[in-house]
Amino acid sequence: MDRLTNTVRRYAWGSTTALPGLTGAKPDGTPQAELWMGAHPTAPSLVERGDGPRSLGAVIEEAPGAELGEAVLRRFGPRLPFLLKLLAAEAPLSLQVHPDLAQAAAGHARENARGIPLDAPHRTYPDANHKPEMIVALGAFDGLCGFRTAAGCADLLGALRVARLDRHRVALRALPEETALRQVFSAFLTPHRSLVAEVTRAVAREAACPGPFREQFAAYETIARAHPGDAGLLPALMLNHVRLAPGEGLFLGAGVPHAYIRGLGVEVMAGSDNVLRCGLTSKHVDTAELLRVIRFAATEVRVERPVAVTGGEEVYACAVDDFRLSVVRPGALGPEVTLDAAAPQILVCTSGTVRVTGADGSLDLPAGASAYAPAGEPLTVSGSGTAYRATVDIAFP
Incomplete structure (x- = not known):
């Protein structure tokens, strides 16, 4: 057994106080977004086995059978298949999806053939693995997960009372659900700047008024304030808003659009950096590839609670x-x-x-x-x- 020395990832959306508050450390005024625990090559944990600090990944690579066990080695190869994190979001993360295994392998090979360096900022597939993940809240935690039904999207857009959205409301009610979600989501990826501004004002107005969508509009207003003028606000409106209580979890599989808005949680995922973004970020956006990977199906949000075992x-x-x-x-x-x-x-x-x-x-x-x-x-x-x-x-x- 080894005590781990871990790396804090200081992304701009991170909280300046949540992780220090959990650990008892003094805040240093900079965002602390994630604490990584595992063997991912980007920021591996360090262990001490008598010969100085060493990367956990290097330790596993030297003796994979002893470290992983034969069953894990046969199933996943000589690597730790998961990454554990503490995640502290003060501002909303990007609107994103993750590929399945086949999509990741094909995308990784395709970008390798094009000669894109693995660490290039415009690289979409830095590895060939999928990235299912689970977040468990340590306090109140807000996020977006999966598509609303087409009718649910139409109802929410109608509550905004923006005439320029009416044609999309009609499509959402008239077309088959998958077709409707695809058509409107695709259109929302490149809206006119003036429409984004009009919707932003409508979201703020409705967040301040009593109504069935008030809590949802408050969450979208948080997104709009954090990313002013970002076109990602419109496709975000099509996703379910979910609020987790402490101890509640959310599993996110391949192709499910999602974004974390705010909160502190424990996150575990398959060891991958494959993220396809379409907004609410300053990082690389690849809407064409995202549209190939995303699953246009309404998602019933399932909040997970732990079950006692022996x-x-x-x-x-x-x-x-x-x-x-x-x-x-x-x-x-x-x-x-x-x-x-x-x-x-x-x-x-x-x-x-x-x-x-x-x-x-x-x-x-x-x-x-x-x-x-x-x-x-x-x-x-x-x-x-x-x-x-x-x-x-x-x-x-």
Whole structure:
């Protein structure tokens, strides 16, 4: 078992106070958006095994069978298949989707053939992996996830009382749902600047008035203030607004459009940087590729809550085997929680202090601290805190 030294990613949308508040550190006035825990080559965690700090990725590469276990090695190759993060959004993130495995592999090969450097800012597919993800709120958390029904989109647009949107409302009600969502979403990707300004004013007006969409319009007003004049506001109106309470989660699969608006959470994902954006960002936007990948289907938002399993873990349902996310609260179901050793695992403490005990001793993890254990090393967790555990679901499906 290793204590991890992790990298803070200082993206502009990050909070200046949320991560310091969780860890007890003094804020330095700069945005702290994400704390990465894992072996992703962009910002790998470091471990200390007696010969100085080393990248977790390098440690796994040297002895993949010992670190990952044979089942994970056979399924995913010599790499840790998940990345765990603490995410702190003060401003809305980009409107985006992620590809499935086949789309990622094809896109990666296509860009390699075109000679686009892997670290080029206009690269869409830096790797050949998919990027399903799950976010679990540590406080109130707002986001957008999946398309409303076509009729639901028409109702919301109608509430804005903007005459220039009427033809889109008609299309949403007249056409088959997939066709309607595709046609209107595509049109919204390149609206006239004056329409964006008119919709922005209407959103602000309706957010201040009683009505069935007031909470949704308040969320869209937050987006408009953070990204003034950005055309991404219009397609964002077609997505479901979701507000998570602490401990509630949201799983995001391939092709599902989404954006986080504000909040602090634990996020786990497959190890990938493949993000296709269409607005609300200063990063590379690739609307043509996004339109090939996005799934034009209404999504019923499913808020996930953890389910208790044998041993004291509470597990969130995830529709992939790249990762398995659970929450561990020693003291709630007994003095300690025993965790199996079937696959490599990372634990991060999010409140209080937990003691993690493995084959070679114990580590005390205060809030914000994390530990890694290779496959084959069972752990017990005690103390009075809360920890989230990311591992690989080798029993899936």
